[in-house]
Amino acid sequence: MGATIKDVAKLAGVSIKTVSNVLNGYPYLTEATKSKVEKAMAELDYRPNIAARNLRRGRTGVIALALPNLSSPYFAEIAQLVVGEAGARDLTVLVDATDGDLEREKLVADGFRSQLLDGMILQPWSVSAQSLRERGDRSPLVLLGERRVMNADSVAIDSRAAAYAAVEHLLTMGRRRIVAIGSKVRGRGGRRPQEPGRRHKGYEEALAAFDVPFDPDLLSHPEGDHTPEAVARAVDDLFRTTTDVDAFFAFNDRVALGVMRALLNRGVRIPDDIAVIGIDDIEAARLNSPSLSTVAPDKAGIARTALEMLADRIAGSDRPARQVVADFTLIERESTKPR
């Protein structure tokens, strides 16, 4: 039997309530009190019995977050935000990177080891809406992204509107020859991930609204995993057939940063010669020089909403499924300016 909260309180010379406040990250504690309690916990090797507390509530206190990958900074940032939100609710998040693999996604959707997990948040890539609709398991599930499923909670920005906003920004700056660069509309295994298709659609709609003809020569699809090298190759390929370009709209910031680096390597001046905009507002977008204009989804809001809906379900709610559309904001930085 290890040390108890009482032992910690005694050694630190504080009340049990104070120790509990430190454990729960209560904000109004002096540094001195905190450090006394932490020292006592370290000395006694005290470990609060979260597992027992959860057991009493008939839960594991663990949820899974399944994302296509973590090499995309956007997903890594979402994961960190979900972990933060979950921590505030005493939930541990285990993140699963599915690699967009159909089998892995189905495992999650079908209540992957549901005896171990209170619930799951899944960003589907390959799995079909039908599979999701017909999943056998009834354990709490919240979807991220725009694969809408009638009976499932989901939260996402409207990718089409976000793309429209990005391209409209370029058009109002007088840009007319705008490359759209990102994933092809068709995903792995012939399935259609929603977002690339919807981003492409928003691009075409914005062009139409400004009476700019759609030119298929201005579509670029980097291979595979969108590494900086793959993006650079795609940019070089594009310029082999088309040199009349005054802007790039990238489906995400990671691709946009790759585009900027490829353009700078070619001696292009950004934004004077060519403007660049992305979607996601990852940290590197504001670190880069020139900093990247982008459309910023309310990532904290997405994480918070997903957790709220999931916690709701875990607590037993059987309200109708909610499909929440998250906000986004256009952020103008150095990579775009009027012609």
Added chain:
Amino acid sequence: MGATIKDVAKLAGVSIKTVSNVLNGYPYLTEATKSKVEKAMAELDYRPNIAARNLRRGRTGVIALALPNLSSPYFAEIAQLVVGEAGARDLTVLVDATDGDLEREKLVADGFRSQLLDGMILQPWSVSAQSLRERGDRSPLVLLGERRVMNADSVAIDSRAAAYAAVEHLLTMGRRRIVAIGSKVRGRGGRRPQEPGRRHKGYEEALAAFDVPFDPDLLSHPEGDHTPEAVARAVDDLFRTTTDVDAFFAFNDRVALGVMRALLNRGVRIPDDIAVIGIDDIEAARLNSPSLSTVAPDKAGIARTALEMLADRIAGSDRPARQVVADFTLIERESTKPR
């Protein structure tokens, strides 16, 4: 009862072995065969029974990877590499972000829900070597980072040598007034994370080797979580007291990128006026303009070694604990050049 592998083979008009090859990602398959099988799997909503296979082997097929956070691109990249290595071994990785929290790390080290997990990989931040040495649980555990523990497998670069290499590079380029910027040596709760202390040590040793006096005014510690904004504030603070600076050595690339952006905002020319180097070789280091010189740990090697050692343990090996030192490489890019 769902569809079986036999049903899939029948519908696709191929042998069961071929379906199995597709499932196992066997490389020498034609696209036509693959797509036939995948179509059949989708149509039948086929889900391979990984859980049953693991049960037969007395395992869950799941390991946990516990990292301080995922907002650090270095950890996100390590997580993605571990997931990839694990996939090749039919293991699912659940990533836990501990936030460097003592309690969370102990949960992991003490065999956090070990009935659910075959093993764990932990990058400790706050937990002491003694706690790790004395953990009650004997479930397989591999440590990342330089918190060496006698009876635990671990893999890490030698941070001191990496820091030495980075600073030596600046010194051979004729730089003499080199700022060291990164975490303070003391971590949360008074514990000492190994890496910042060792990186600082490598910095001092390189200065001494070149007869450059150590100047405490050239140490900078951004607050909190090392956001770009915190790093910019630290750089501004530093220049309030010291203007005689010709290089920055950042303990990691994320901080180095923040430094570069802050310097560019001040009108500093990089590398002409001030050179900058980091450690980690995150993706943004090569995307940035100027691209960032850095010390690149063999991240793929770290992930592979960690998985190898863990798989070993899961298979029952009781060989003596191994402390593996991973390679690193100095990568010269645009952010450093001779004075």
